[in-house]
Amino acid sequence: MVYTVPTATELSSIYSLNVDAQSQRYARLASAFDCIYGSKPDFVARAPGRVNIIGEHIDYCGLPVFPMAIAPDTLIAVRANGTDRIHLANVNSQKYPAREFNSAGDVFEIDSTVHEWSNYFKCGYRGLFEHLGRKKGMGFDALLDGAVPAGGGLSSSAAFVCATQLAVQRVNAIDLPQTELASVAASAERYVGVNSGGMDQTASIMGRQGSALFIEFDPVLKATAVKLPKSDPVLAFVIANTLVVSDKYVTGPVCYNIRVVETRIGALILAKNLGIGDRPACRDVDPLTFKTVMDEFFSVKDRGDGNSDNDNSEAEGVETWIKRLNTMLKEVQRAFGTRPEGYTREEMAAALDMTPAELSTAVHEDQFPVRADRFKLLQRAQHAFSEALRVVRFRQICESGDTSTDYFQALGELMNQSQDSCRDLFECSCAELDELCQIARRAGAYGSRLTGAGWGGCTVHLVPASNVDDVKDALKQEYYSKRFPELSAEELECAVFATVPGCGACYYV
Numbered sequence: 001m002v003y004t005v006p007t008a009t010e011l012s013s014i015y016s017l018n019v020d021a022q023s024q025r026y027a028r029l030a031s032a033f034d035c036i037y038g039s040k041p042d043f044v045a046r047a048p049g050r051v052n053i054i055g056e057h058i059d060y061c062g063l064p065v066f067p068m069a070i071a072p073d074t075l076i077a078v079r080a081n082g083t084d085r086i087h088l089a090n091v092n093s094q095k096y097p098a099r100e101f102n103s104a105g106d107v108f109e110i111d112s113t114v115h116e117w118s119n120y121f122k123c124g125y126r127g128l129f130e131h132l133g134r135k136k137g138m139g140f141d142a143l144l145d146g147a148v149p150a151g152g153g154l155s156s157s158a159a160f161v162c163a164t165q166l167a168v169q170r171v172n173a174i175d176l177p178q179t180e181l182a183s184v185a186a187s188a189e190r191y192v193g194v195n196s197g198g199m200d201q202t203a204s205i206m207g208r209q210g211s212a213l214f215i216e217f218d219p220v221l222k223a224t225a226v227k228l229p230k231s232d233p234v235l236a237f238v239i240a241n242t243l244v245v246s247d248k249y250v251t252g253p254v255c256y257n258i259r260v261v262e263t264r265i266g267a268l269i270l271a272k273n274l275g276i277g278d279r280p281a282c283r284d285v286d287p288l289t290f291k292t293v294m295d296e297f298f299s300v301k302d303r304g305d306g307n308s309d310n311d312n313s314e315a316e317g318v319e320t321w322i323k324r325l326n327t328m329l330k331e332v333q334r335a336f337g338t339r340p341e342g343y344t345r346e347e348m349a350a351a352l353d354m355t356p357a358e359l360s361t362a363v364h365e366d367q368f369p370v371r372a373d374r375f376k377l378l379q380r381a382q383h384a385f386s387e388a389l390r391v392v393r394f395r396q397i398c399e400s401g402d403t404s405t406d407y408f409q410a411l412g413e414l415m416n417q418s419q420d421s422c423r424d425l426f427e428c429s430c431a432e433l434d435e436l437c438q439i440a441r442r443a444g445a446y447g448s449r450l451t452g453a454g455w456g457g458c459t460v461h462l463v464p465a466s467n468v469d470d471v472k473d474a475l476k477q478e479y480y481s482k483r484f485p486e487l488s489a490e491e492l493e494c495a496v497f498a499t500v501p502g503c504g505a506c507y508y509v
Contacts, residue, residue: 002177005166005205007043007507014046014503015071016209026075026508029091029145033077036089037141041077045166047159047505048073049148050203051239051460052451053212054418055391057426059199061263062218062291063388066226066395067199068501069207070239074159075145078167083139088121091145104136112193119192120157124164127188132174140171149494152241153452157192158200161185162505170507178206178504179221190367194256207504214395218291226398228501229407233464238440240475240496242432243484244456255455258370259426263384264363266336266377267293269351273335276300287363290384294328318396325389332385336378343375376427383425390414412446412462419449428454436479443467443474468498 008014015022026044033041048069055065081087084103090096099118101107107125121144129137144163148156162185169176176184182205186198202215202223211225228235267288271277274297281296282288343351349359360366397410419437423429429450437448440461447462463471475496480487487495 003206004175004177005181005505005507007509009509011508014506014508016500016502017071025145025147029075029077029143032091033079033141033143036143037079037087039079041141041143042079042509043077043170044508045076045078045163045170045505046073046508047162047166047204048207048502049154049156049159050200050207051154051237051458051499052199052203053237053460054394054415054449055199055387056418056422056450056452056454057259057263057428058290058384058387058391059215059217060260060289061267061384061388062289063384064214064216064391065199066212066214066391067203068212069203069504070154070499071502072147072149072154074148074156074163076163076167077143077145078140078171080138080140080171084136085139086125087141088118089143090117091143096144103139108135110191112191120160120189121164123188123191124161124185125168126191127161127184128165128168128174131184131187137168137172140167142167149241149458150245152245153450153454153457154239155200155204155452157189157194158185158204161188162201162204166505166507179223181205181505183221193368203504205505207502209501209503211501212398214391218289218295226395229398229400229405231407231464233466235407235411236463236465236468236498236500238445238461238463238468238471238475238496238498239451239458240436240440240461240479241458241494242430242436242456243495244430244432253369253371255428256453257368258372258375259380259428260368261363261365261370262375262377262380263290264288265348265352265359265375266290266381266384268362269348269377270332270335270381271296272352274331290328290381294324294385297328297331298324318392321392322389325385325392328385329382329389332378332381336381340376340378341374343377344373345375348375348377379425379427383421386421386425387418390418408446408462408464415447415449415460415462416441422450422454426454430455432456432479432483433459436475437461439474439478440471443471445471463498472496472498 011022012019030040049072050067051070052067059065086101086103089098096117107122110119110122148154148159150156182202185201206223208225211227214224214226216222264287267290271282271293276282276296345356349356394414433450436459440448444467445461445463451458451460
C-alpha cells in the first residue's frame with residue numbers, strides 16, 4: 001500500500017494531548033502570517049520531532065531502529081503568491097531574520113560553511129527538486145513556528161526539512177509517497193554537511209499515533225507500526241533535555257561525522273576479513289554498511305551449507321535477526337579484537353590495500369569532514385550490532401502478548417543497556433546525560449538513556465504513568481534547579497515533559 005501525506009481539518013486528529021493549547025498556537029501563527037503578508041495562509045505544513053526509544057547511531061549502518069513521533073513539531077504556514085519569489089519568515093524574527101529567495105536559483109545555493117537557519121529550508125527545497133529533476137518551482141510566502149528544541153536530540157533539523165518538503169510539494173501540486181519523501185529528506189541534509197541515516201525523517205513523516213515504528217532501511221525502507229504493550233499502570237515516557245546543545249553541523253567533524261566514518265571503514269575491513277569484500281554485493285555498493293556485510297555473509301554461508309535461516313514469518317524473522325546479530329558480534333571480535341586502542345588512518349588504509357587518500361575518498365570525507373588521530377573500529381562495531389540486537393528484542397517483547405512479562409523491567413533493562421553502550425562503546429554520552437539517567441532511575445524510571453545524536457541533547461525514560469510526576473519532580477529538583485536555576489516555569493515545562501507516540505507529518509487546512 002502506497003501512502004501519501006494526509007490532510008487534517010481538525011487539530012484533534014493530529015494531537016492527542018493539549019488540543020486547546022495547540023488551537024491557540026495555530027491561531028497565533030495564522031494571525032502573524034496575516035500581519036506579515038496581508039492575508040491568511042492557504043495551509044499549514046506540519047512535521048513532528050521524534051524520540052528514539054532505542055537504536056542509537058545504527059540507522060546509517062543499515063540496521064533497524066525504534067523511534068516514535070512526538071507532539072513538539074515544526075509548522076510552516078504557506079500561501080502561494082503567483083511570483084517567482086519565496087518569502088520565508090520565522091515567528092522568532094529576532095533570532096531568525098526573514099529571508100527572500102528566487103525560486104529558480106537562490107534556493108539551490110547552500111553554503112554549508114555558514115551556520116544559517118534558512119539553510120535547512122534550502123535543503124528541503126533543493127533535495128525535492130533535484131530528486132524530481134526540476135530547476136524551478138512556484139513562489140510562495142511562508143512563516144515558520146518551530147517547537148522542537150534545537151540541538152536537543154529530538155530532530156529539530158529533520159522536522160524543519162520535512163515540513164519544508166511538504167510545503168514545497170503542495171504549492172507545486174506534487175504528492176510523493178511518504179517513503180519517498182522520507183528518503184529524499186534524509187539525503188537532503190547532506191547539503192549542510194550532515195550525514196543522516198534516515199531514521200529521523202522516516203519517524204517524522206510516517207509516525208503513527210499510539211505506536212512506535214520499527215524502521216528497517218535495507219534492502220528497502222520499511223516502517224512497521226508497533227503498539228506498545230498494555231500494562232497497568234500504562235507505559236509512559238518522560239523526555240528530559242540536558243540543555244547542552246549538540247548541533248550536528250557544528251560538532252560533526254569531531255562527533256557525529258567521525259562515527260559515521262568509523263562504521264563505514266569498519267564495514268569495509270569486516271567484509272574483507274570475512275572474505276566477501278570483493279563480492280559484488282559488497283564491492284559495488286556505496287556506502288558499504290554493517291547490514292549489507294551481514295546479509296552477504298549469511299547469503300554466502302547459507303549457499304555453502306545448503307541451509308537457509310530465512311523465514312517469512314514474523315516470529316521466525318525475529319529469531320533470524322537474533323541469531324545473525326549474535327554471530328556478527330563474534331566476527332567483530334575476531335576482526336578487531338586485537339586492536340582495542342584503535343587504528344590510525346595509515347593502518348586502516350593498509351588493511352584495505354589503499355592509500356589514506358583513497359580511503360578518504362571511499363568514505364566521502366569531502367562531504368563529511370572528520371578530525372581524528374585514531375578510529376575505534378572494535379567499539380563502534382560492537383555497539384552497532386549489539387544495539388540492533390536490543391532493538392529487535394524490544395520489538396519482540398512489545399509484540400509477544402505475554403501477560404506474565406514484566407514489561408517495565410524487560411524493556412527498561414534494554415534501554416539501560418543501550419545507554420551503557422552509547423557511553424562506553426560509542427562514546428556519545430556526556431556527564432549531563434549520565435546524570436539525568438541516574439536521577440530518573442532513582443526516582444522510579446525503569447529504563448533511561450540518551451536519545452538522538454548524544455553529546456548533549458535529550459534523554460528518554462520509561463516510566464509507569466503513575467510515576468511520571470515523581471520522575472519529573474526529581475529531575476527538576478536535582479538537575480534543573482541546580483544547573484539552570486534561571487529557567488522560567490514555561491521553559492522548565494519545555495525541558496522536561498511526558499509524551500506518548502504521536503501523529504506523523506500532515507497538512508492542516
